Amino acid sequence: MEKHIQLPLTEETAKTLHAGDSVYLTGTIYTSRDAGHKRMCEALSRGEELPFDPTDATIYYVGPTPAKPGQVIGSAGPTTSGRMDAYAPTMMSVGARGMIGKGARLPEVVEAMKKYHGVYFGAIGGAGALLAKCIKKCELIAYEDLGAEALRKLYVEDMPLVVIIDSEGKNLYEEGKAAYLASQK
């Protein structure tokens, strides 16, 4: 099923999304990878505020290439999400709801998604040149010293994604493969 979603990602919207849905996201998202997540979680443990308001926020696991002159951003496809598993439940506990990446997640992340009504979206890994086309604005907001891993605020229009794990814990990686194999019998 194809859906157009306007961000921020509210609990109400999250509940309408199901594993396997093809979605187009429009609105503001934030970029972060391992090093940025580590810093954000350390800040939270010290009782400090995050560099952005996490309420209903969507985080894109990406470290883009540098923008060429005239470009908003360089190539910007997803990185492997599993490296953020250690931090994702903490991020969801303070309000972050959407995650964009690729690859498998640990059971504790799925449990946190069910608890906080989170959604895990997949962007096509290795399609960085294509995905950059839907990023209309890019602003560096924190951790500049991390280079490609710095925290950026992006405005995206119709970003093409697939719901991999929904807020009920249903998982396209398991269901898609099983459905395909069943179709071959």
Add this chain to the structure above:
Amino acid sequence: MREIQAQQITDVVEKLCIEANQYLPKDVQGAIRRCRACEDWEIARGVLDKIITNFEIAEQESVPICQDTGMACVFLEIGQDVHIAGGDLREAVDEGVRRGYDKGYLRKSVVKDPVRRGNTGDNTPAMLYTEIVPGEQIKVTVGPKGFGSENMSAIRMFKPSAGIEGIKDFILETVETAGPNPCPPMVVGVGIGGTFDKCALLAKKALMRSTDERNPDPYYADLEAEMLEKINKLGIGPQGFGGKTTALALNIETLPTHIAGMPCAVNINCHVTRHKTEVI
């Protein structure tokens, strides 16, 4: 004896770093298009269409195909009758990487210490492999290697009694464990034989070979075909969403080994399997 200036090596490495990251090799493009034509699972067809659009955009606009522009793996086959003049070879290669990643707007993805981290800021050092061969030329291959797939690679030291079945099971197990993480459809490089270190290098070299080229030994060419077919029956599919197209190709390289051993390494690569070669 032919003299080659270190500066020439720098220039070639610079150029190859940029081109390898922007232009997907024609054999890999062809493999993706062929798989798209025979993929019968709807979501998989959609993913493959976007993957094709992506490498077309990268080629037309001279931008990186993928944001993980990799560690620069540089293979030099140096003719024994060549004298490299005017500089240090290692530094010449690193300078090429430094310039290529700067001028090509490529991502700097290398940390200076594996545990204590800290970005080197220029994507050096290169992972440099040199081989001395007959002749008076230098063959330079640059293969930028992303780590989404590198992290899913594996090596195992088998007892010879494990036989070919042990190797087949290990290849399938490694691909199945990798699942959606290495950005399938993947290219699988397999090394069999040698020592622990040489075996891993064989698997990496297998990824530098054209996906259209089969192992010259019919025994291993058959094994390549058999394992590719088995992998594509796992159902993982493009991006792990399900489907027929889990791997584009499987290349095997072998070496003699010890009477007591049978090492096997599986180096996984994504659908952005990049490498470019030039002869000086």
